[in-house]
């Protein structure tokens with residue numbers, strides 16, 4: 089179905105520039121990580137084990153430093169540092185209100201700013217995640233609707249928001265129950281269905297059972313996609 093609204097005609101891909109050529113692990117699926125490890129020089133016979141180790145450190149423990157991956161040989165950790173990063177968005181401002189609601193203004197590596205909000209409730213905590221910088225739609229109630237679309241956020245930048253929120257909430261290592269962050273809504277800046285592939289890849293990562301493992305039980309709300 090055609091989504092009503094102005095569709096940005098700029099035909100260029102809106103990918104974020106790489107700062108130093110290294111790959112952000114947050115933007116890879118487990119399959120892609122395995123392939124990338126082999127390409128970086130990890131022996132194929134070790135690739136499955138190394139993938140599980142790195143994935144566990146990143147998505148179960150929130151580690152951002154390869155040097156902390158204690159069960160990985162030092163020369164392999166050096167190899168990882170040469171080829172990969174585990175990034176987070178830059179925090180421009182972070183605010184917290186009396187009711188516990190948190191709001192962040194974040195910045196990408198190419199200096200694009202976007203927002204993220206965490207809303208705690210009695211039995212759940214909802215993270216409102218951005219999918220684009222700016223937006224092509226012009227919903228009258230929304231300030232973002234007055235801005236032009238700058239670019240889509242990458243899977244790494246979308247996953248990075250979840251990781252940053254979990255950093256701030258102290259949710260590492262992943263709790264087995266009593267999580268603070270239980271829900272993700274793609275209701276930050278941007279229309280997620282206009283950045284479908286990146287949003288889909290990012291949500292697959294946060295729902296991965298070997299990692300953050302948010303439930304994929306979802307329902308749709310009138311605006312964007314709602315994943316619980």
Ligand code: SF4
Nearest residue numbers: 223225227230233278
């Ligand atoms: S960000 Fe969402 S609510 Fe705002 S203009 Fe875009 S689609 Fe509409």
